[in-house]
Amino acid sequence: MGVKPTQPSQREGLKQMQVYKNKMDQQKIQNKKTSLPPLGGGGTAIKENSMILQKDMLAKQFNELSRAKELGKKVVYTFVPGNLTELILSFDLLPVYPEINALQSGMRKKSAAYIRDAEKTGHSEDVCTYVKCDIGMMLNGNIGPTGEKLPDPDLLLLSYTGCFTFLKWFENLERLYPGVPVAMLHTPYQEDGKITDEMVQYMVRQLETEVIPKMEMVSGKKFDKSRLSEMMKNSAKAEDLLVKVLESAKRKPTPIDAYFAGVYYIGPIFTAFRGTEAAVDYYTELWNEVQERINLGLGPVTPEGELNEEKYRLVVEGPPNWTHFREFWKIFYDIGAVIVASTYTKVGGVYDLGFRHNPSGPLESLSEYCMGCYTNLNLPQRVSLIEKYVKDYSADGFLINSVKSCNSFSAGQLMIMRQIEQRTGIPVGFIESDLVDPRYFSYANIKNRLESYFQMLEQRKIIMTQGV
Amino acid sequence: MNKYYLGVDLGSTTSKAVIINEKDEIIGRGITNTRANYSVAADIARDEAIFNARFSILKKNLETEIKANPEYKTYINDLENVFQYEQFKVRLDKIGDELVKTCRTFFKDGKKQEEILSCLRMIRKAFKPKVKQDYLFNNLGAKNQFFRDIVSEKYNEEVNKLDISLFEPLMTVWDKSINPAENERVHFNFRELIHKAMDELKEKYNQLPSTAADDTSVNFDAEMNLLKGNFQHVSESLRTHIDEVTELEFNVANMTGTGYGRALLPFPQECIRSEILCHAFGAHAIFPDTRTVLDIGGQDTKAIQVDKYGLVTSFQMNDRCAAGCGRYLGYIADEMSISLNELGPMAMQAEKEVNICSTCTVFAGAELRELTNLGEKREDILGGLHKAIIMRAMSLIARSGGVFNEFTFTGGVARNPAVNKYLARLVKENYGDGIKINIHTDSIFMGALGGAMFARRNINVNLPKNEKKAMTQ
Numbered sequence: 035m036g037v038k039p040t041q042p043s044q045r046e047g048l049k050q051m052q053v054y055k056n057k058m059d060q061q062k063i064q065n066k067k068t069s070l071p072p073l074g075g076g077g078t079a080i081k082e083n084s085m086i087l088q089k090d091m092l093a094k095q096f097n098e099l100s101r102a103k104e105l106g107k108k109v110v111y112t113f114v115p116g117n118l119t120e121l122i123l124s125f126d127l128l129p130v131y132p133e134i135n136a137l138q139s140g141m142r143k144k145s146a147a148y149i150r151d152a153e154k155t156g157h158s159e160d161v162c163t164y165v166k167c168d169i170g171m172m173l174n175g176n177i178g179p180t181g182e183k184l185p186d187p188d189l190l191l192l193s194y195t196g197c198f199t200f201l202k203w204f205e206n207l208e209r210l211y212p213g214v215p216v217a218m219l220h221t222p223y224q225e226d227g228k229i230t231d232e233m234v235q236y237m238v239r240q241l242e243t244e245v246i247p248k249m250e251m252v253s254g255k256k257f258d259k260s261r262l263s264e265m266m267k268n269s270a271k272a273e274d275l276l277v278k279v280l281e282s283a284k285r286k287p288t289p290i291d292a293y294f295a296g297v298y299y300i301g302p303i304f305t306a307f308r309g310t311e312a313a314v315d316y317y318t319e320l321w322n323e324v325q326e327r328i329n330l331g332l333g334p335v336t337p338e339g340e341l342n343e344e345k346y347r348l349v350v351e352g353p354p355n356w357t358h359f360r361e362f363w364k365i366f367y368d369i370g371a372v373i374v375a376s377t378y379t380k381v382g383g384v385y386d387l388g389f390r391h392n393p394s395g396p397l398e399s400l401s402e403y404c405m406g407c408y409t410n411l412n413l414p415q416r417v418s419l420i421e422k423y424v425k426d427y428s429a430d431g432f433l434i435n436s437v438k439s440c441n442s443f444s445a446g447q448l449m450i451m452r453q454i455e456q457r458t459g460i461p462v463g464f465i466e467s468d469l470v471d472p473r474y475f476s477y478a479n480i481k482n483r484l485e486s487y488f489q490m491l492e493q494r495k496i497i498m499t500q501g502v
Numbered sequence: 503m504n505k506y507y508l509g510v511d512l513g514s515t516t517s518k519a520v521i522i523n524e525k526d527e528i529i530g531r532g533i534t535n536t537r538a539n540y541s542v543a544a545d546i547a548r549d550e551a552i553f554n555a556r557f558s559i560l561k562k563n564l565e566t567e568i569k570a571n572p573e574y575k576t577y578i579n580d581l582e583n584v585f586q587y588e589q590f591k592v593r594l595d596k597i598g599d600e601l602v603k604t605c606r607t608f609f610k611d612g613k614k615q616e617e618i619l620s621c622l623r624m625i626r627k628a629f630k631p632k633v634k635q636d637y638l639f640n641n642l643g644a645k646n647q648f649f650r651d652i653v654s655e656k657y658n659e660e661v662n663k664l665d666i667s668l669f670e671p672l673m674t675v676w677d678k679s680i681n682p683a684e685n686e687r688v689h690f691n692f693r694e695l696i697h698k699a700m701d702e703l704k705e706k707y708n709q710l711p712s713t714a715a716d717d718t719s720v721n722f723d724a725e726m727n728l729l730k731g732n733f734q735h736v737s738e739s740l741r742t743h744i745d746e747v748t749e750l751e752f753n754v755a756n757m758t759g760t761g762y763g764r765a766l767l768p769f770p771q772e773c774i775r776s777e778i779l780c781h782a783f784g785a786h787a788i789f790p791d792t793r794t795v796l797d798i799g800g801q802d803t804k805a806i807q808v809d810k811y812g813l814v815t816s817f818q819m820n821d822r823c824a825a826g827c828g829r830y831l832g833y834i835a836d837e838m839s840i841s842l843n844e845l846g847p848m849a850m851q852a853e854k855e856v857n858i859c860s861t862c863t864v865f866a867g868a869e870l871r872e873l874t875n876l877g878e879k880r881e882d883i884l885g886g887l888h889k890a891i892i893m894r895a896m897s898l899i900a901r902s903g904g905v906f907n908e909f910t911f912t913g914g915v916a917r918n919p920a921v922n923k924y925l926a927r928l929v930k931e932n933y934g935d936g937i938k939i940n941i942h943t944d945s946i947f948m949g950a951l952g953g954a955m956f957a958r959r960n961i962n963v964n965l966p967k968n969e970k971k972a973m974t975q
Contacts, residue, residue, distance in 0.1 A: 448901055451816070452903060455815065455903075461814070461815055461816065462815070462816050463816070464816070464818065466822075476821065476822075479821035479822070482762075482821065483819065485776050486776035486777075486778040486779060486814070489775060489778075489779050490779065490813065490815075493779065493813050493814075494813060497811060
């Protein structure tokens with residue numbers, strides 16, 4: 035009878051745990067040094083130039099923020115979807131993105147305590163955990179991801195109203211910073227699946243009558259349209275390069291992971307750097323690196339090392355979990371699953387559908403940009419986009435990570451899943467976690483579901499290759 | 503030589519093993535309660551499946567003889583029961599030794615120690631013949647037949663008869679002894695035990711009352727009557743066949759582990775598969791037109807959609823809350839002080855279904871007590887509870903895509919008649935008359951069966967020559 039004794043496998047397991055623990059410890063030390071989350075691998079992984087570049091950009095940004103008052107710079111808090119970064123920068127204002135701070139806190143294992151503090155002040159368990167994490171961070175001195183203090187806001191710019199929580203979030207911040215001016219840009223939803231001229235005019239009018247006057251007031255500077263246009267040239271350049279990088283995943287093997295690594299690639303362009311020279315430099319470097327990987331026939335870089343065998347190609351819908359980002363990624367890495375396209379990397383713009391910031395009509399272009407971000411698409415548009423990804427990127431499977439916090443993402447996901455299954459015939463999977471609340475990331479449950487899902491994919495592959 | 507394939511499903515509550523032959527026919531089933539040492543649970547389930555397989559091969563070999571001599575079948579069935587009793591005795595000795603050991607280490611005071619030891623001896627003496635009686639005359643009935651449950655129940659019965667001051671120390675000794683005893687692997691010698699069982703049977707038939715009609719407690723039937731006067735002859739003519747299956751070497755060609763504890767099974771990595779795939783594959787094998795599978799196990803509920811090959815296309819599971827699973831029913835049974843197997847039949851007596859709001863296992867207990875205080879009948883409360891379980895399952899199924907024809911229900915909870923009643927009702931209400939619902943008597947073994955079938959198809963072991971053949975069959 036073939037059942038063998040347990041010892042060797044258990045011992046092997048313990049050994050692996052030890053190796054993993056050591057790695058994690060190393061990681062911790064590394065993180066402490068840099069105060070940044072592991073960018074594609076903090077300790078052992080390959081450090082590419084683009085990673086170093088991005089790290090420097092962020093260090094500079096947060097250092098500048100910490101000295102904003104002494105530098106005499108004014109600060110705008112704003113959101114990632116539909117952000118008006120070029121406009122903010124054209125007034126020499128410094129943007130702060132509370133969502134990014136929250137996800138950074140999640141990665142640095144600080145979110146649990148922040149969320150707890152926010153709940154102590156009365157926020158319910160059901161409130162978006164980005165909000166609670168951000169509020170908790172403010173209650174604890176507003177120390178940012180680099181360990182430097184973030185400046186108080188001089189303006190709250192609510193640039194995207196597609197998320198109802200955003201409104202409530204800034205209402206809370208308004209109470210935390212009494213007297214701070216709020217500018218609100220009401221973003222029409224793409225209910226009919228298109229952006230009409232009237233919608234653009236409505237947005238432009240708001241920019242002209244609400245947003246720009248408030249920015250002028252806070253910055254003490256006049257709006258400079260030509261400066262904005264100049265920046266948009268840089269935006270378009272960087273956007274072209276980002277699309278090239280993301281679309282490189284159509285190759286087999288893909289040189290990039292378009293979800294886990296993708297979140298690093300979108301970092302500069304979705305936040306404070308769009309429209310800057312620095313962003314163009316970063317994306318030029320990144321694209322060079324990706325081209326090199328293509329030439330060498332290499333797979334994606336991961337924190338565990340290079341992915342050597344691409345077993346499954348997946349399209350993923352929904353944001354990642356940030357508190358267990360690396361463990362989450364590793365489950366995919368271990369099985370040889372790579373994400374070739376994701377919707378999360380489109381939250382700050384679906385550039386691969388052709389949109390570019392247009393220097394010849396900057397305010398119209400900003401308006402279209404706001405209304406074109408992924409969560410502002412209607413559900414049929416989202417389904418069509420995912421269907422296109424499955425086909426264009428030759429995906430073997432479609433997976434949803436449904437996060438508890440985010441209504442903008444999670445509402446309609448089961449319908450999306452059904453539709454994709456019917457339209458493409460590929461196996462679909464569904465896992466549940468959260469953005470930054472570690473209480474909602476159950477490693478065992480997620481691993482169990484993913485294992486089943488990967489085995490589904492494996493079976494299908496066997497059947498398909500036999501041409502049954 | 504015949505080849506056999508083993509599937510082991512290590513669930514949260516029970517561990518199951520199934521052995522199939524090269525035609526995917528189940529020839530052996532084994533089941534035991536899951537315990538701290540998963541490896542022991544898996545071994546016990548597997549050993550039981552192999553023992554069971556020997557008996558089913560014996561019956562198969564004697565197919566024509568059994569038709570001609572129905573008393574053969576009765577004899578073999580009896581023999582299997584008594585064989586189980588022989589295993590029980592060995593385990594009982596183990597727990598007996600463990601109890602004595604615990605008592606000696608726990609009670610340092612000599613007098614106290616002696617007092618407890620004498621109680622233990624008394625208890626042992628009292629319940630051994632009862633258990634024997636139950637096994638020999640098949641009186642264990644619908645009760646849970648796992649060793650732990652049987653001995654715990656009997657031990658409790660005996661302790662309750664003693665002075666109340668002894669309750670605490672005796673239960674302490676028990677609690678400290680049952681786990682080590684249960685988590686130790688016991689090796690059984692089939693040949694030795696089967697011969698003991700045959701001797702035991704002789705004794706049983708010798709003692710049977712001469713006229714069957716007077717005694718209804720002994721399950722008398724026509725075959726038994728035939729056997730009664732003839733057992734000496736029957737046992738002698740079967741002996742060579744019994745020896746033959748005893749000597750049979752079990753060549754397990756491949757195996758698959760599945761279930762919650764699968765990662766802890768001492769199986770090679772490529773022999774471990776997800777229980778979702780195994781349940782679906784097993785259900786699809788028994789009912790090939792299955793498109794939707796509902797599995798309600800000890801602590802999880804799974805809604806699975808499969809295609810015509812039995813491959814999973816999507817699934818949903820309740821990995822956040824165990825309300826509505828087997829453990830939930832167990833908890834309710836405890837709250838009501840009845841056995842798990844009585845729940846369903848009692849719920850079948852419901853005249854209406856009391857609305858149960860609680861979505862939490864623990865709070866359902868409080869709700870149940872409150873409803874009892876309000877004067878609701880137990881049957882009606884249980885009716886409501888069983889309906890609530892299915893309502894939860896229906897929501898999960900809806901999330902997975904809905905019910906498609908045919909619909910197969912698997913897992914331990916599929917043995918509960920009230921669950922099945924409400925399932926049929928709610929499927930009809932939600933999806934119309936056109937859905938055929940399949941429930942198999944082996945529903946609890948579906949995961950293990952699917953595992954064994956995967957093992958036979960060698961999917962993971964990558965034998966390129968066999969693969970195509972296996973998958974297209």
